[in-house]
Amino acid sequence: MTRFEQEKWQARYASLPSGPLPPKPAARWLHRWEGVIPRRRVVDLAVGLGGNAFHLAARGASVLGIDVSERAARALRRTALDRGLKLELIVADLDVFPLPPNRFDAVLCFFYLNRRLFPQIRDSLKPGGVLLMEAFVTDPQRAEKDQPGYRLAERELLAAFDDWEILDYAEGIHRGTGPSQAATARICTRKP
Numbered sequence: 001m002t003r004f005e006q007e008k009w010q011a012r013y014a015s016l017p018s019g020p021l022p023p024k025p026a027a028r029w030l031h032r033w034e035g036v037i038p039r040r041r042v043v044d045l046a047v048g049l050g051g052n053a054f055h056l057a058a059r060g061a062s063v064l065g066i067d068v069s070e071r072a073a074r075a076l077r078r079t080a081l082d083r084g085l086k087l088e089l090i091v092a093d094l095d096v097f098p099l100p101p102n103r104f105d106a107v108l109c110f111f112y113l114n115r116r117l118f119p120q121i122r123d124s125l126k127p128g129g130v131l132l133m134e135a136f137v138t139d140p141q142r143a144e145k146d147q148p149g150y151r152l153a154e155r156e157l158l159a160a161f162d163d164w165e166i167l168d169y170a171e172g173i174h175r176g177t178g179p180s181q182a183a184t185a186r187i188c189t190r191k192p
């Protein structure tokens, strides 16, 4: 990742509370498909402020969160302690951090698009493991404002996993956890 991106995330997390984080809702796509996730070893790539990770940890999964932000990780540690939840954390740049092969029963990747990770996600899931992912997708009304490659192309996410069992795929304008809407692609797919 570039220094600019690293500073962007450090700045964005500069005003986090010094105590535990307030509750953050899990993604709608996770709520919809959590029933198919084996509640065992889950990794949340670019875990952020942990809405999804805590949601699954509270439901018995053993969750590892990876994020480049040390500030976010510290806030997550305080929050886990406060809520009595176990959340393992690694502070690492996913541009270079190698995911271990054949390790996870589920991979979550929400609003962090790193195409380098696609083959690693494939390898790091165990057979029968599930990937839940959501990322911004091309939106003709916004495309010019974005950095190249920041958004998925149409059906790109589907094509990246089309040899797996696609349990669901949706592309279009979707609501986030709040009232706002955005063009996203969402996939729920199982490794054979």
Ligand SMILES: C[S@@+](CC[C@H](N)C(=O)[O-])C[C@H]1O[C@@H](n2cnc3c(N)ncnc32)[C@H](O)[C@@H]1O
Pocket: 001, 005, 009, 045, 046, 047, 048, 049, 050, 051, 066, 067, 068, 069, 072, 092, 093, 094, 095, 109, 110, 111, 112
């Ligand atoms: C938009 S937030 C998404 C957080 C979370 N997945 C969610 O949906 O709420 C993106 C996250 O990616 C992290 N991130 C950005 N670049 C990264 C990199 N190269 N390696 C690891 N984490 C990164 C940021 O620190 C930030 O927490």
